[in-house]
Amino acid sequence: MIDRKNPPASKAIEKVDFIKVKKHQLSNHIPVFVVNAGEQELVRIEFIFGNVNWDAAKPLLASATNTMLNDGTSNLSGAQIAAQIDYYGAFFQTEYAYDHSSVTLFTLNKHLQSTLPLVKEILTASNFPQKELDNFINNQKQKLKVSLEKNDFLAKRKFNEVLFGDTLYGYTAEETDFDALQQEDLVKYFAQAYQPKNCTILVAGKVGDDVLYTLESLFGSWNSEYPFTPNAFDFKINEEKLYFKDRPNAIQSAIRIGIPSINRKHPDFPGLQVLNTLLGGYFGSRLMNNIREDKGYTYGIGSANASLQQSGYFVIASEVGADVCDATLTEIAKEINILKTDLVPDEELQLVKNYLMGSLLGSLENAFSHADKFKNLYFYGLDYDYYDRYITTIKNISAAELLNLANKYLDFDNFYKVIVGKK
Amino acid sequence: MVRFERFTLENGLRVLVHEDDTTPMAVLNILYDVGARDENPAQTGFAHLFEHLMFGGSVNIPSYDEPLQRVGGENNAFTSNDITNYYITLPADNLETAFWLESDRMLSLAFSEKSLEVQRNVVCEEFKQRYLNQPYGDVWLKLRPLVYQKHPYRWATIGKELSHIEDAKIEDVKAFFKKHYNPQNAIMVVGGNIKLADVKKLCEKWFGPIPSGEKYHRNLPVEPAQTEAISETIYADVPLNAIYKVFKMPGKGDENYAAIDLISDILSQGKSSRLYRNLVKDQQLFSDIKAYNYGSLDTGMFVIEAKPNENVSIATAEEAIWKELESLKTDFVSEEELTKVKNKLESVLEFSEMSLLDKAMNLAFYELMGDADMLNHEAELYLKVSQQQIREQANELFSSEKATTLYYLAQTND
Structure with missing residues (x-):
């Protein structure tokens, strides 16, 4: 009889080969x-x-x-x-x-x-x-x-x-x-x-x-020169944090909450990617587990830390049943708070690390995807050693470091909260 | 060219293996030969709800996703009117984990009440998000029952109504599993950086012991030929008028399918296509118009979907659409235009071979249709379509008594 209860042996991903430009x-x-x-x-x-x-x-x-x-x-x-x-x-x-x-x-x-x-x-x-x-x-x-x-x-x-x-x-x-x-x-x-x-x-x-x-x-002989100014932005801080747009016939409400954040150039970025994955960056994330798989409030919820050349932002987005909009916000706050106070259990952290390595490997499917990886670097003035650092971070980051990152970047009270639909 | 080997286990499971050493990854794709067309009319949306439940734990493994993520894998699934397809991608080194997970849920599910309850809610939210809470979102809920009188394509995969999903019972889930989820009703494709011999061993080890189950024999009502035009008008809280015109067409296995598919390309593929060029750009009657077909296995739908500009009456819009269709019926498409759509198709097929998962899904689907090798001969079918055949098929398709039209109009407040 084969053992169907326990997973077969598996290997950690040791090596990710980039085809460099x-x-x-x-x-x-x-x-x-x-x-x-x-x-x-x-x-x-x-x-x-x-x-x-x-x-x-x-x-x-x-x-x-x-x-x-x-x-x-x-x-x-x-x-x-x-x-x-x-x-x-x-x-x-x-x-x-x-x-x-x-x-x-x-x-x-x-x-x-x-x-x-x-x-x-x-x-x-x-x-x-x-x-x-x-x-x-x-x-x-x-x-x-x-x-x-x-x-x-x-x-x-x-x-x-x-x-x-x-x-x-x-x-x-x-x-x-x-x-x-x-x-x-x-x-x-x-x-x-x-x-x-x-x-x-x-x-x-x-x-x-x-x-x-x-x-x-x-x-090669294309010649044309006109003066131009590369974009440079000044961002003003908005004091108002809460925005609600009532849509009388809505049966679901769209939620989008988050805060300006760091981009890929910042040394904390790879670690924040790990933290984001835990919270809402993959199907098994805490937000998905809680709000979709446990409560059934939504078809999907996710988070991301997006990188822009002159800024970055952290965002959580979902569409939820209109009657459970408030309950969803409460659960999101709860999950973020847990990340700030409780160390991520070893087993979960190891899972996320393995998942991220597999995901990186799988994202290098063909010539196009290798070129896309280069774009992530080039336009941020980074080199391929960024991915060395990214991989090192995934493999080595500790629960304590993640807790610090959560306290540094996930300031829920200061999140901008936009809700469109019904509350 | 997608090379593959094929074998069948004693329990009836068909397996295709595609070796591709340009990637460090592997994919395991399982197609179950069951879709929304196989549902009981009183329990529509069930095939899709069931797909959700396939992730709620199996007989020996309480969580499906977690052990897969732990070895660096990802998975997803989709349900159509024809099939339900599950796929895993993971580092090839960890392929056996995919075998362990997939074989256990083919063996038996955990049938957890909690999972059923939660997934009923999740699917209801999906129903709302995609079909009810979007402008024009419910159009196929309205159109399918107009187009089909007999065939179960008359409901959408999400189901006819929320109550069908809300009422699903665990006994129904068990019965559905027994009827459709067994080796005889499945086709598995394993691809990527793997070896045939290893895959054979893994198949025997993990899937070999699963009882073959009962073969499901599909016996669906045939949709009668349409002899009278059908149309309906609905008013809704949308900003623009829309017209949806549907003509029934033969299924994907039909000898004329390629010609009909090329007709939709002539009308709507790229910015040089007729509908875009003539009606959006030159005559400026529509802000958006497209033609496509569903690629269904049984009698399918050839669809024209259009949003007339605000100053354009429905009658004018309708007439302009018909003029384009009539032109395909009376005039031969030029050699150059036909070559254009064939070149485009050749290009699409070449680009689609860049994705391992696409290759695996395509192999499974063509195997279901009779022979996976048809994937490698698809281009030939299209290349041999003639100008005459295009005109013949346009005449078969586009007649007013075979049209079903839904006028989805903006409610005016005055």
Whole structure:
């Protein structure tokens, strides 16, 4: 008879292998980082630009410029660009995030010579036709109307706003902000943000010399220089901590509570990641165990310590039955308090350590994920030794150190608390 | 190309093994051949509720998640109208832990009352979060019973109503387990940095002793062909009008499935697609419109989902949609447009091979359909679709008497 009661023997993860980027540079000094791995004949090429020239009076400029990048250039209409991208089975994505705006091409290598020139066209000659802008404004306003009916969306907006005010991290778009978008402003922002000096290229997949050669021939002589100011924010501290928005028909309430926190550059960050995992960072976390698996108040609850280039924040988010909203807040407070007063039992700590190591190993699935890990480092001025420190912290952190971190960073009374729905 | 080996244990469990040494991880995926379509009409949502209960402890192991997390693993599951699929990813060195956990819950669950009570609540909150407390969230609860008259696709996986979940009893849970959760009704895929010989040994050790159980023979009512247009209008507290138009289509195993799937790509894949180009960009009638199909195993749904702009009447919107569909019925799609959607498909398949878990899930699903190797020949089916076939299938699909339409309209306050 086999023993089904006790787990089979298992091994701790000793080693995590990172595929480190190789650095190249185009003639015009654009840095190109390459992760060459994988069996599939394809590549992902990201062009990443820092967000610049923040102007709270024109909060949507950077995001609108980014989203409209495939809507037409001086030589090709949006329809022509789309037709060619699609014809070659490629995917073209624009992404606007807190610190960067990017343009990403996913393509089979055999079509690279046809698809990469389109990215050059987009990055050097986009002209934001008025007709496309009107269409964009209309469609985005409609989408916003739908989003504004979602409690979790409302809670997230409010939370960002109370933490980060009218900076890029905190602004909340209104319909009128869309109406205020002007073509000439987009053209100007495009020139200032999308230029070689503000560009980083990251290539992942099966990357042969031909890929680098094509990048050089297309982008190596790209020259344009406009003055720009990298974003730098002053965050004001909000005295008001509690925000409640009543939604009369809500059957669930969205909860989002948290506090500004450290980012990846801070030496405490890896330890705080361990603490966060314990509290709400994985399926077996204390918040999930208590509020979902024991009480059944919610479908899901989680926490995170998010890293931004100029800040960071700790957040707990959930959607819970309207009748148990207060009870949920009480339980969250209780769990945080326990982390501050009681040492984490050895068995639980060991579990979280093993889980985090497995999770790190599993997050390095393919060339794309190795490239993503590099992004976490590069834009924070960190090197791969960050992951050495991260792994060392996971393996060695003690219950006493976690208790100190909880007291240092999880000041529940000072948390901003946003609730949308019913209380 | 996803290479695999296949064997069957004496108790009927089908096993596929995919070796991939480019990763330090392993995946163990088990597909149970049971979905919402197999539910009793008076107890809908049960397959999905049951999926939750599979994490509530098994006969020898009180906690499922904890020992897995302890060896660096993660897991999840999903239920569809057709299947229930469970998966684990973990460091390949610790593969045996996955065998221990999965085999014990195939052997028997703990059937804990506490777990049932809590998961009933959790699923009710899921119901509220995803279907009731979202704008347009209940659309499929309304649409499915309009589209299907006989077939159990007429309810959503979450269930018809909250009360079906609230009323679930432990006896029902036991009976469901006995009927569907045994080696004969399961397909297991083990992939990653593992060796076939090791997997065989582990299978014999952990799954070999499980009694084969009874084979479930599915005998579902066939959905009759639709002969009359169906439409319904509802008013709700949403900001924009929406139109949902559904045409019934053959299941995923049908010889015409690839052609129909390409029709949805012609209409809606990418920014060069017809609906986006013509109706959102050129005519500016909609802020959002898309076409897709559910990829169901039985008679499926080809869906067009659209949000007309505020100044556009429903009649105008409707007419514009029909004009696009009619054009597919009368004119041949150009060689270039057809090549475009085929190229895109080829690309999607290539990219999907970058994920070990996707490969494992796909192998299991195609094995259920008859042969996992179909995964490696999927592209061929699409590449041989002709312009004529596209037009023929458009004519089969898009006729007004076969349409089911839901007008989901914004309540006006005046």
